[in-house]
Amino acid sequence: MTDDAVYDVAGIGNAIVDVISREDDGFIDRLAMTKGAMTLVDSAQSAAIYENMGQSLEQSGGSAGNTLAGLASFGGKGLFIGKIDDDQLGDIFSHDIRAIGVDFETPRMSNGVGTGCCLVVVTPDAQRTMNTYLGVAIELSPDDVPEAQIKASAVTYMEGYLWDPPKAKEAFLKATDIAHGVGRKVSISLSDPFCVERHRSEFLDLVDNQVDILFANEDEIMALYETASFEDAVAAVRGRCELAALTRSEKGSLLVTKDETVEIAPVPVDKVIDTTGAGDQYAAGLLYGLTHGAGLAESGRMASLAAAEVISHLGARPATSLKQLLE
Amino acid sequence: MTDDAVYDVAGIGNAIVDVISREDDGFIDRLAMTKGAMTLVDSAQSAAIYENMGQSLEQSGGSAGNTLAGLASFGGKGLFIGKIDDDQLGDIFSHDIRAIGVDFETPRMSNGVGTGCCLVVVTPDAQRTMNTYLGVAIELSPDDVPEAQIKASAVTYMEGYLWDPPKAKEAFLKATDIAHGVGRKVSISLSDPFCVERHRSEFLDLVDNQVDILFANEDEIMALYETASFEDAVAAVRGRCELAALTRSEKGSLLVTKDETVEIAPVPVDKVIDTTGAGDQYAAGLLYGLTHGAGLAESGRMASLAAAEVISHLGARPATSLKQLLE
Numbered sequence: 001m002t003d004d005a006v007y008d009v010a011g012i013g014n015a016i017v018d019v020i021s022r023e024d025d026g027f028i029d030r031l032a033m034t035k036g037a038m039t040l041v042d043s044a045q046s047a048a049i050y051e052n053m054g055q056s057l058e059q060s061g062g063s064a065g066n067t068l069a070g071l072a073s074f075g076g077k078g079l080f081i082g083k084i085d086d087d088q089l090g091d092i093f094s095h096d097i098r099a100i101g102v103d104f105e106t107p108r109m110s111n112g113v114g115t116g117c118c119l120v121v122v123t124p125d126a127q128r129t130m131n132t133y134l135g136v137a138i139e140l141s142p143d144d145v146p147e148a149q150i151k152a153s154a155v156t157y158m159e160g161y162l163w164d165p166p167k168a169k170e171a172f173l174k175a176t177d178i179a180h181g182v183g184r185k186v187s188i189s190l191s192d193p194f195c196v197e198r199h200r201s202e203f204l205d206l207v208d209n210q211v212d213i214l215f216a217n218e219d220e221i222m223a224l225y226e227t228a229s230f231e232d233a234v235a236a237v238r239g240r241c242e243l244a245a246l247t248r249s250e251k252g253s254l255l256v257t258k259d260e261t262v263e264i265a266p267v268p269v270d271k272v273i274d275t276t277g278a279g280d281q282y283a284a285g286l287l288y289g290l291t292h293g294a295g296l297a298e299s300g301r302m303a304s305l306a307a308a309e310v311i312s313h314l315g316a317r318p319a320t321s322l323k324q325l326l327e
Numbered sequence: 328m329t330d331d332a333v334y335d336v337a338g339i340g341n342a343i344v345d346v347i348s349r350e351d352d353g354f355i356d357r358l359a360m361t362k363g364a365m366t367l368v369d370s371a372q373s374a375a376i377y378e379n380m381g382q383s384l385e386q387s388g389g390s391a392g393n394t395l396a397g398l399a400s401f402g403g404k405g406l407f408i409g410k411i412d413d414d415q416l417g418d419i420f421s422h423d424i425r426a427i428g429v430d431f432e433t434p435r436m437s438n439g440v441g442t443g444c445c446l447v448v449v450t451p452d453a454q455r456t457m458n459t460y461l462g463v464a465i466e467l468s469p470d471d472v473p474e475a476q477i478k479a480s481a482v483t484y485m486e487g488y489l490w491d492p493p494k495a496k497e498a499f500l501k502a503t504d505i506a507h508g509v510g511r512k513v514s515i516s517l518s519d520p521f522c523v524e525r526h527r528s529e530f531l532d533l534v535d536n537q538v539d540i541l542f543a544n545e546d547e548i549m550a551l552y553e554t555a556s557f558e559d560a561v562a563a564v565r566g567r568c569e570l571a572a573l574t575r576s577e578k579g580s581l582l583v584t585k586d587e588t589v590e591i592a593p594v595p596v597d598k599v600i601d602t603t604g605a606g607d608q609y610a611a612g613l614l615y616g617l618t619h620g621a622g623l624a625e626s627g628r629m630a631s632l633a634a635a636e637v638i639s640h641l642g643a644r645p646a647t648s649l650k651q652l653l654e
Contacts, residue, residue: 021426022646050422051422053422053426054426054427055387055396055423055426055427055644056386056419056422056423056426057384057385057386057642058384058385058386058419059383059384059385060382069382087415088414088415088416088441089415092383092385095377095378095380095383096382096383099348099380099381099382099383100381100382114415315384317382319349
């Protein structure tokens with residue numbers, strides 16, 4: 001797919017700094033959180049949850065940002081598009097995405113609401129429960145989509161979470177038009193089953209008409225097609241886009257095209273510490289493979305490798321070089 | 328030691344947020360850093376180093392802050408005294424120290440220089456090299472020392488790094504007078520061999536006249552007494568304060584009183600990941616033991632346990648409950 005592309009992947013997403021703490025299940029119950037989900041919260045709710053969280057660590061995150069971090073860790077070249085505020089969390093986000101070799105030029109906006117942050121609660125079962133305050137990320141608009149760079153990107157990748165902030169989906173659609181106008185690929189991750197519930201009809205339309213490569217986990221694809229079984233969801237999505245990459249945690253994943261189904265085995269992990277970012281890194285591996293001439297099975301293996309690495313430690317971005325791991 | 332004390336330990340230190348990245352040895356050479364040391368940098372130097380650092384993670388730190396975090400993790404009660412700015416890093420520092428159950432009431436100062444931060448570079452040998460921009464931490468003054476709380480603290484503990492900012496040592500001396508005035512103990516960590524070089528004559532005087540419990544590693548104690556061997560340094564410090572706790576990394580540690588030498592074995596670690604905070608956590612364990620009726624050998628074992636925990640992962644504060652680990 002790369003041919004003349006400058007970027008393997010242009011990722012559009014909410015620019016987010018993760019604030020991670022380990023808590024027991026009682027914490028999830030006490031704060032009436034939906035375990036395993038990403039819930040949007042406002043500034044006051046975010047402050048109230050943070051107040052209750054234990055000692056934390058902070059790391060740049062955001063779904064698409066994490067995917068680009070993974071892509072860069074494999075040695076791929078990415079561009080990130082997302083909105084940060086002119087504050088210390090914005091400095092951290094901006095530093096980190098550039099430090100790993102991803103281009104990031106979206107103008108900052110100083111409106112005082114702050115760079116977005118995600119309060120990530122990791123329970124002893126390694127499950128993550130997320131509460132996101134989008135902050136200035138919701139200001140991402142079509143003006144922030146750089147035409148020349150999108151044209152120069154083999155794949156334009158967007159997180160489904162973008163459907164939450166009102167103007168971001170316009171940015172998404174603009175990018176999609178630009179990319180398809182020059183024969184590039186468009187990819188989306190469904191992000192979260194509740195995100196799918198919020199935007200089902202639009203997502204269904206997107207998959208049919210805009211998306212070439214779809215990423216979804218078992219819960220998300222079943223939520224999208226409102227099926228009772230994974231098998232029914234696979235049947236429902238087949239042929240609706242060029243490729244559907246469907247992940248099933250420890251059961252591995254399925255790459256589904258119109259005529260083909262490639263089963264990808266999971267890469268075993270000694271101990272699962274924190275599942276945050278598993279889907280993001282899976283997407284990173286698959287997109288790296290596909291943009292570097294690998295076939296479906298080989299790209300799927302890279303996807304599983306990246307997912308396995310990230311769930312073996314705290315945080316949603318690779319802690320070791322995926323390029324070295326691959327070698 | 329606890330008897331009627333409200334706090335086991337009041338810790339006075341530079342309030343610092345750590346910015347941690349993994350780099351190779353070439354990075355240390357290229358940026359002409361002194362490997363393994365803590366170097367003070369100004370705002371511009373800090374920005375230049377950060378610019379060169381890879382993707383980072385942020386975690387509240389500061390030597391005394393880390394020690395109080397360890398103490399709290401054992402179940403002890405601490406008070407932290409240190410200066411933060413009214414910014415996001417200050418929010419993080421303040422949240423984290425309180426979230427682990429440590430009291431922290433020092434008034435913030437909003438002078439725009441920012442909360443202090445320490446750029447921590449961890450090399451593949453697990454060694455940490457630190458570049459600290461003290462920021463607003465240097466504004467800590469005697470006015471910030473709360474008399475009633477110091478009187479109510481079994482031990483007042485201070486990091487040697489406090490000798491770097493000009494007004495902080497006055498705060499230290501005020502706290503020492505208050506503590507000794509009511510028969511409480513005073514403890515200091517020498518922090519870093521270069522810190523000892525900068526303040527040797529004052530540190531020598533302190534150990535002789537103000538300090539009850541001294542923490543130093545091999546390099547620091549040898550720097551203090553300018554001896555060529557560890558044994559000579561042990562002989563030099565013996566009897567100059569009530570207890571000298573001398574750490575030697577994988578060789579364990581020595582607890583030295585006027586008449587006694589207790590050898591403490593290290594607690595074995597599967598794989599050393601990051602030595603940041605080893606000394607801070609050692610101090611946490613020893614002070615927890617001593618303020619909870621444990622003898623020297625038992626307190627030393629707690630110290631080794633806390634140090635072993637913290638070097639087995641990235642970051643300078645415990646990632647698991649030291650209380651549970653002890654049980």
